[in-house]
């Protein structure tokens with residue numbers, strides 16, 4: 001039987017956000033000067049990282065910001081600066097990326113996982129249950145792939161129990177809940193400037209907070225030597241008078257090159273959000289009509305940034321999902337499937353973090369994670385490619401639904 005002509009996508013879904021030309025010029029100028037370290041006793045003019053800290057704090061409406069070498073180190077430092085100790089219990093999402101449990105292990109704290117809903121947000125009844133086990137020091141809430149749970153409810157649950165709330169905002173720069181930006185609901189928010197997030201400098205991280213003691217500790221822990229006065233959004237020097245003798249230098253500084261690359265990108269975030277969402281929503285609307293696919297619902301309180309798209313494959317066996325993913329890949333659309341037996345590329349499930357002491361199974365989350373599919377959406381994806389990509393996915397589904405005998 002002749003194979004019907006099938007749609008094929010030939011673009012590249014892995015394309016990171018572009019580096020603006022003025023950022024490139026600034027980075028080249030910096031390299032010519034050789035002054036790539038944020039602290040420099042003789043620099044004339046300010047540091048790029050310090051300027052970024054001031055701009056980033058203002059952008060999110062927080063008093064303090066600390067630039068770092070990565071988002072994962074930002075999570076570690078935010079918890080450490082907030083007083084989380086080795087051995088403390090830290091709750092976090094079962095559906096998140098490996099650097100999140102990694103940051104808890106880095107601190108020597110104990111991760112305890114909280115399940116996910118089929119809309120890919122933290123399961124609030126399970127969170128409440130875990131909080132009520134007592135002994136919880138911190139909730140490291142990961143807005144994995146940009147899906148926001150009810151942040152007012154979560155902030156309330158943590159406040160009632162005196163549990164620290166730290167937000168992982170790796171996928172939510174530009175996002176908000178009831179008009180309030182993510183990263184501002186708890187003690188601190190942590191952002192990433194790794195290439196596949198909303199700002200691209202290869203690597204990098206930023207902590208925001210309104211707590212001057214947390215901020216001063218994070219500055220010193222980041223490796224400020226006695227240059228804490230050269231920060232762009234740090235508390236006044238009296239906060240450092242004693243702490244500077246007490247905080248270890250963990251050498252997690254942001255490079256000047258990262259600062260130079262990121263500063264011009266901050267102005268692009270609102271425009272990129274529009275571009276991402278136009279593409280995300282086109283593909284999502286189409287996929288809602290494809291059999292067996294569930295696209296998570298987004299609550300009206302949420303302003304999201306659709307830099308990636310997730311859907312769940314319902315009522316199919318694992319081998320059928322595997323064939324569906326292979327069919328789509330054969331036609332140019334590489335879907336990341338979190339249900340694979342073995343972790344691949346950037347995917348991983350909590351089962352794969354075997355160093356965690358708490359490995360208790362969560363049956364309903366397991367059933368959801370086994371069905372999660374993920375696509376990255378480049379901000380510059382040609383709009384007409386959205387229907388093409390969705391068509392490839394639809395045809396892949398139809399191909400595997402055709403009974404064996406009629407092939």
Ligand SMILES: *Cc1c(COP(=O)(O)O)cnc(C)c1O
Pocket residue numbers: 070071072073096097099100142143144145168170171192193194203204205
């Ligand atoms: C990327 C990511 C991080 C960590 O960021 P890095 O800068 O790569 O360390 C944390 N959480 C989530 C959900 C991420 O996707």
